[in-house]
Amino acid sequence: MTTxxxxxxxxxxxxGIRNRAIYGISIFALLLLGANILISGMMMQELGKVAVxxxxxxxxxxxxxxxxxxxxxxxxxxxxKRTIYMVLSRPISRPQYIIGKFLGVILxxxxxxxxxxxxxxxxxxxxKLSYPGYxxxxxxxxxxxxISFITIALILLSALTFLFASFSSTSFITLVLTVVSYIxxxxxxxxxxxVEAPQTVGIKVSxxxxxxxxxxxxxxxxxxxxxxxxxxxxxxxxxxxxxxxAVSYGVVYTCLTIILAGIIFRRREFP
Amino acid sequence: xQRVLPIILILLLLxxxxxxxxxxxxxxxxxxxxxxxxxxxxxxILKIMALEFDGLASDYTFLKALVFFGSTFERQEKPRLKxxxxxxxxxxxxxxxxxxxxxxxxxxxxxxxxxxxxNMVRETNTLLEKGSRYRDWDWMLPFYLGFxxxxxxxxxxxxxxxxxxxxxxxxxxxxxxxxxxxLAYKGKKTENAVIFLQVMIKRTEDENIRKQYETRLNAFKHxxxxxxxAAVYQERFKRQPETMDDLIAxxxxxxxxxxxxxxxxxxxxxxxxxxxxxxx
Numbered sequence: 298m299t300t301x302x303x304x305x306x307x308x309x310x311x312x313g314i315r316n317r318a319i320y321g322i323s324i325f326a327l328l329l330l331g332a333n334i335l336i337s338g339m340m341m342q343e344l345g346k347v348a349v350x351x352x353x354x355x356x357x358x359x360x361x362x363x364x365x366x367x368x369x370x371x372x373x374x375x376x377x378k379r380t381i382y383m384v385l386s387r388p389i390s391r392p393q394y395i396i397g398k399f400l401g402v403i404l405x406x407x408x409x410x411x412x413x414x415x416x417x418x419x420x421x422x423x424x425k426l427s428y429p430g431y432x433x434x435x436x437x438x439x440x441x442x443x444i445s446f447i448t449i450a451l452i453l454l455s456a457l458t459f460l461f462a463s464f465s466s467t468s469f470i471t472l473v474l475t476v477v478s479y480i481x482x483x484x485x486x487x488x489x490x491x492v493e494a495p496q497t498v499g500i501k502v503s504x505x506x507x508x509x510x511x512x513x514x515x516x517x518x519x520x521x522x523x524x525x526x527x528x529x530x531x532x533x534x535x536x537x538x539x540x541x542x543a544v545s546y547g548v549v550y551t552c553l554t555i556i557l558a559g560i561i562f563r564r565r566e567f568p
Numbered sequence: 569x570q571r572v573l574p575i576i577l578i579l580l581l582l583x584x585x586x587x588x589x590x591x592x593x594x595x596x597x598x599x600x601x602x603x604x605x606x607x608x609x610x611x612x613i614l615k616i617m618a619l620e621f622d623g624l625a626s627d628y629t630f631l632k633a634l635v636f637f638g639s640t641f642e643r644q645e646k647p648r649l650k651x652x653x654x655x656x657x658x659x660x661x662x663x664x665x666x667x668x669x670x671x672x673x674x675x676x677x678x679x680x681x682x683x684x685x686x687n688m689v690r691e692t693n694t695l696l697e698k699g700s701r702y703r704d705w706d707w708m709l710p711f712y713l714g715f716x717x718x719x720x721x722x723x724x725x726x727x728x729x730x731x732x733x734x735x736x737x738x739x740x741x742x743x744x745x746x747x748x749x750x751l752a753y754k755g756k757k758t759e760n761a762v763i764f765l766q767v768m769i770k771r772t773e774d775e776n777i778r779k780q781y782e783t784r785l786n787a788f789k790h791x792x793x794x795x796x797x798a799a800v801y802q803e804r805f806k807r808q809p810e811t812m813d814d815l816i817a818x819x820x821x822x823x824x825x826x827x828x829x830x831x832x833x834x835x836x837x838x839x840x841x842x843x844x845x846x847x848x
Contacts, residue, residue: 336627336631339631339634340627340630340673341634341673341676341677341773341774341777342672342673342676342773342774343671343672343673346623346670346671346672347627350624350627351624351627353623354620354621354623354624357620357621358621431773434705480619483619484617487612487615487616488616490612491612491613491616497610497612498610521620524620524622526620526621526622527622527623527668527670530623530668530670531670533670
């Protein structure tokens with residue numbers, strides 16, 4: 298017997314691609330990448346750095362919108378509209394259903410990021426063509442590595458949406474929890490640095506706050522690990538061991554989250 | 569009628585909308601504004617708020633400084649910027665470099681604007697120190713540090729150190745090492761400043777800043793010309809010239825060059841060449 302995971306993944310992917318929100322998100326991304334050429338031209342010396350900044354930030358932000366407004370709906374729609382009953386009446390286990398859905402979302406993320414990357418690369422290329430003298434330390438491999446890291450972060454974040462969707466009653470709660478996790482995940486390193494050395498900005502922090510932040514540091518995903526935009530923009534070296542550890546962190550955290558989502562979802566009772 | 573009415577309403581309201589926009593922006597300009605608002609959020613907070621977009625936030629804060637500085641060129645009053653505005657410029661450039669310490673442009677603008685006009689040499693040097701530490705492949709930042717120490721702070725030994733550091737970095741102009749040596753000799757201040765500016769112009773791509781440096785270089789060349797004439801006078805008559813007219817009367821120079829900053833060159837009591845514009 299073939300596993301039913303793959304058909305679910307394909308259906309989820311097709312459903313995601315057909316979503317109208319994708320058009321809006323794409324137009325937004327194209328506008329930003331067009332603005333890249335304008336904004337880079339306003340700089341004085343480091344046009345290359347700004348062009349890469351803009352391109353990578355656009356990819357990351359657009360991916361975030363995709364996860365939040367398309368990714369969440371793919372699972373939540375089944376729950377909100379009760380189509381989940383039809384799926385679960387078939388010979389599929391609930392964890393299989395989660396894994397299938399998740400694979401579909403991964404496919405969706407990979408496809409959109411690939412398309413966006415092509416446009417981003419074109420926009421960097423056009424800036425580079427118009428101001429060739431301003432790219433002294435520019436490297437394509439680093440830009441591609443940064444894009445891959447963004448993709449891993451987005452996959453991790455969408456794994457979290459599955460975890461939240463597995464127990465929350467509406468998609469809105471999932472959305473809020475995901476946004477909160479994203480903000481915490483991106484800033485936790487900076488916040489931890491701040492509360493552990495608060496004298497730099499002249500504030501006082503109670504020891505309880507420090508403990509809470511330290512606990513959050515271990516529970517929430519540290520998304521800033523996957524943020525190498527700065528290094529890519531300035532052509533600073535990234536060691537292979539860093540790449541290895543970062544990818545391992547992403548894979549392990551994602552697996553843990555999805556397994557947990559499967560366990561919770563299996564125990565969930567539907568009205 | 570029911571179909572036409574909304575269209576008529578829209579046609580009526582559109583011009584009203586357009587006129588309101590200009591009215592409201594005018595009124596906004598008249599709102600009382602706080603002076604002394606040089607405050608910029610502390611960098612650790614900015615870093616947290618920027619989430620994963622540190623680089624972009626750095627570009628944005630830098631652009632903000634640039635746009636503000638550009639807008640001051642429309643002002644008629646002198647000095648163009650108030651003290652707290654210079655402080656704000658420094659704070660925001662500092663914030664930009666805290667978000668992305670590798671970003672060259674804020675250092676570049678700080679060197680071009682905060683030192684000459686803004687009188688914030690010490691502050692600029694702390695910024696440049698940071699830039700020089702991070703951008704350890706770039707000879708321009710220690711070179712700027714060297715220039716500031718030499719020209720503004722009169723710390724020749726320190727300037728010489730910075731220049732040696734700059735000359736070791738890749739792509740450094742070969743003039744730097746010899747310039748570092750020259751600083752040991754006192755009394756060649758103007759000549760050294762001319763060499764500094766020539767090196768600076770070579771690495772300046774931005775049109776506006778380049779023009780500023782060129783004007784300054786011209787002024788220095790004129791001063792150098794007059795200093796040499798004064799030296800010739802001193803040699804011939806064994807005393808210092810008292811006014812520019814002395815130099816012309818004795819046929820050492822034909823005319824007094826024009827100060828590109830609109831001032832007039834004169835000979836100070838100690839015999840040095842100065843200008844009424846103070847090169848601002």
